[in-house]
Amino acid sequence: MAKQSVSLVNRETSWLEFNGRVLQEAADETTPLIERIKFLGIFSNNLDEFYRVRVATLNRMLDYNKRSGESLSFSPRKVLKEINRIDREQQKEFSGIFRNIVRKLAEEGILIVTEREITRPQGEFVRKYFNQYVRSQLFPIMLNNLKSSSLVDKSIYLAIRLSSSARPGKFQHAIIRVPSKPLPRFVLLPSPDERKFIILLDDVIRYCLDEIFSIFGYDTFKAYTFKFTRDAELDIDNDVSKSFLEIMSESLKQRRLGAPVRFIHDKTMPADLLDILKHKLEISETDTLSKSGRYHNFKDFMSFPDIGRSDLLYAPVPPLEHRRLPRQESILNVIRDQDILLHYPYQSFHYIIDLLREASIDPGVKAIKMTLYRVAKDSSVVNALINAARNGKSVTVFMELQARFDEEANIYWAGKMQEEGVKLIQGIPGFKVHSKLLLIRRKEGEKNVYYANVGTGNFNEETARVYADDSLLTADPQVTADVNAVFHLFESKYNPPKFKSLIVAPFHMRNFFTRMINSEIRNAKNGMEAWCIIKLNNLVDDKMVKKLYQAGKAGVKVRIICRGTCTLVPGIKGLSENIEVISIVDRFLEHSRVFVFHNGGDEKYYISSADWMVRNLDNRIEVACPVNDAGLRQELKTMLLIQLKDNTKARIVNHPDINPYKDAGKTPRIRSQQEIYNYLKGI
Known part of the structure; x- marks a missing residue:
């Protein structure tokens, strides 16, 4: 685990560890099989956004450092190196999980097949499907004519080597975008029995490459997948003569031309073809270059097709009626x-x-x-x-x-x-x-x-x-x-x-939460009961982390539920041994922000839109709202205490071992999301 210091974890590696918890859900044998493959899709989608935003920002910092000669407080190069190391490890784990899931699906009679594995009747179906739906969506670019600006971000491409048996050793190359929008990535094939056969759109195109290129005299086709990710940060124009709507529209157009930050390719791609692509797409040594398998853009697995196997999905959880909001009443x-x-x-x-x-x-x-x-x-x-x-x-x-x-x-x-x-x-x-x-x-x-x-x-x-x-x-x-x-x-x-009830950022929120923690510190030093429960998505603001360390050292019991990035390290003797941090990753995405302070016995409860990040506390309009009703306070507290007791989907954050499950193996088993549903059902 790369750390900025003993007491602060680097936010980028912390985020990667969060995404590792998503990968754990895909690996978990107790997660329904099709849900496991969807978690692979969530992991992939998360990683795409991470590269498009966070890695792109680090690349900008690196470039700025080179041009300006100014020294930053940390080394972007070292952080990028650590990101690439963790990414390689996670991708290896990802591939193993995917192979395992594919085997398990096959055991259930659900077969993901390639163009080389389909039967003749299935091949006839594929050709018919290709000509009816796919062909009109394909617009090949000959590699000699390729420009970086021609490629669409978040898409996958086939780099195709074309040759003719009449001219052995002579090659041409073309690029085709796999049109997974507007078409589905998965195609269900006809089956002679009860088994389900699924072929990916990539392989539908591979099977039918002759439909496109044989008219040019080619009879041999080899296709290799690659994926190209761009910097997605927007450069906002400050032209006061334009409306903000115009400024944003123009900035979005520029995003499509963002600098490359990641290039993933089929590891079997020939070296000469890879070199040509790198040159054409202006892939530099600072960009992340990754070898991968046959398929990319696993985010599409979030939309795995309905194959009529509800037993391989989560059981339905129908929304509960709120007892105080009867239907047909105002x-x-x-x-x-x-x-x-x-x-x-x-x-x-x-x-x-x-x-x-x-x-x-x-x-x-x-x-x-x-x-x-x-x-x-x-x-x-x-x-x-x-x-x-x-x-x-x-x-x-x-x-x-x-x-x-x-x-x-x-x-x-x-x-x-x-x-x-x-x-x-x-x-x-x-x-x-x-x-x-x-x-x-x-x-x-x-x-x-x-x-x-x-x-x-x-x-x-x-x-x-x-x-x-x-x-x-x-x-x-x-x-x-x-x-x-x-x-x-x-x-x-x-x-x-001036606000009387709401806590509003960027005006008062940082100071307010600092005062609330200071109050707990004073109470702890005076021998009084002192604690707080903090639930959020991200905890990366250095000042708030240091304030929590101060509270922990003073004897305040700090319990934190942080789903995503967390730079605070719990359990350090003499610093944070009174601080517990867990992350719950399960069927539902934990998104609420809730803050509870003991406050000398007059407990204070707040719900908020804000995480504890610089951007939320200092650069956004955010609101924290008090919950004043005693019954609703008890409701919130009960739900938080259930989550703090989770020993099924809760992980200990920033532990020396990465993402260990909290109280693994202890009984009774408590899965907080299921327990909260049952609790709300009974009140």
């Missing part, structure tokens, strides 16, 4: 009388859709305001907001155009909403709005009454089925007044108001 009326806490995906996100639908047609509702960061492909949230505007409501949306990899979708939805009369507050270059807020203003008698929703995750009905998040519905006047103040903040060019 949600607004319920919220007026009591706070409600929703927990996705255990409970349905459709309560939010129902709330928006009710607000869009309720004659008393006059205005709706909402922040949007990532929305679903066919967003019911956006459609509900558009419907509200059509019904004469004043609808205002802050659409964050800088949501990484969702920029194009957000630009599209921004345009749709503007067309329908929704007032759009556009993002600001260099400054992201990451808070998850909804505010409804309703005229009740002679006064305006406000209703708010503050959440830890996006207003996205698709991800809410797999992301574990918390969402507070409230009519508390202090909370709703502060939510309203946040929206005024957007509209008044960031003149920060």
Whole structure:
């Protein structure tokens, strides 16, 4: 484990260890077989984004260091070397897991076959499929004409060696993109029995290469897969004469021409062909060059085809009804009388859709305001907001155009909403709005009454089925007044108001959490009970880590549930022996941020959109919201304590052994996500 110091883990290697936990799920024999192959897809997709963003940033730092001669506080070259070492080890493990899963699938009568293994009737089917669906999507580029700018990021290509038996030793080369969008990556083949045969689109193309190239006199074809990954960081233009929508649109076009950061190729590719590709694609010595197997872009395995074997998938977990939100009753009326806490995906996100639908047609509702960061492909949230505007409501949306990899979708939805009369507050270059807020203003008698929703995750009905998040519905006047103040903040060019209830970054959040930890430190030094429970996705802010070390040294019991990157090292004698850090990686993606402080017996509970990273605390609009209802506090605490007792899917973070399971082998077995579902089902 590469460390910056004894007490801080490098954030990049920590992230790779998190992705290693995803790989553990693919290796876990207790995970249903098809879910295991989907975890390989998640691992691959995660790694792609890591290279496109984090490795690309390190490459930029390395280049800057060379050009400027300035010394950075760490060596990007050393970090890149360590990343490549870990990546090689994980890729070796990945390949072994994939081979094992393929064997297990075959034992279940599910065979992933190559173009060399199909029967004649299957071959006839493949040719028919190729000519009907695939051929029109293929646009070969002769290698002599290839330019780096011709290649599409996140795609896989076949480098094809063409030859003729009439001219032995004479070769030509071509490049074909495998069109896994818009086509599916997997094709189900006809079977003579009950077995299922699956061929990848790559091999469909391999089987039919003669359909494309034989007219040019070639009769021998050999195809080798490669994948080309670009720098995905955006360079934001500061031209004040352009709207931010225009600036973002132009920046996205530039992303398609980003510098190469990773080149993966079939290890059987001939050296001369590899050299030509490296030259044509401008692959330098600083770019990651990896040998791999026959198939790349395993992210497509996240969409493994439905083969009718539910026994090889997770058992269905139907969303639970919330006992305080009976169907066919006004949600607004319920919220007026009591706070409600929703927990996705255990409970349905459709309560939010129902709330928006009710607000869009309720004659008393006059205005709706909402922040949007990532929305679903066919967003019911956006459609509900558009419907509200059509019904004469004043609808205002802050659409964050800088949501990484969702920029194009957000630009599209921004345009749709503007067309329908929704007032759009556009993002600001260099400054992201990451808070998850909804505010409804309703005229009740002679006064305006406000209703708010503050959440830890996006207003996205698709991800809410797999992301574990918390969402507070409230009519508390202090909370709703502060939510309203946040929206005024957007509209008044960031003149920060004073907040009475919400903790808002970048104005107060860092100082607030520092004060809360300091309070626990004072209590511990005075011999009082002192503890905190911190749940987040990433803990990499050096100042907050050092403050937690200070708390641990003072005797504060610090328990942390951190799914992803964590630079803090627990269990160091004299520094962090009072700190426990676990990560839970399971069926659902742990996404909520929850903070609990003992506070001398007057326990304080907060849910938040913010991790403890510099970007969240100092460079984004983030919100932490107090949970004031005693019953809801107990609900949150019970769920956190269940997770802290997990001995099935919890791993110890930054242990000398990488990713050991916590309390492995102990009984009774506690799998927190299942236990939380059962708990919520019973309350």
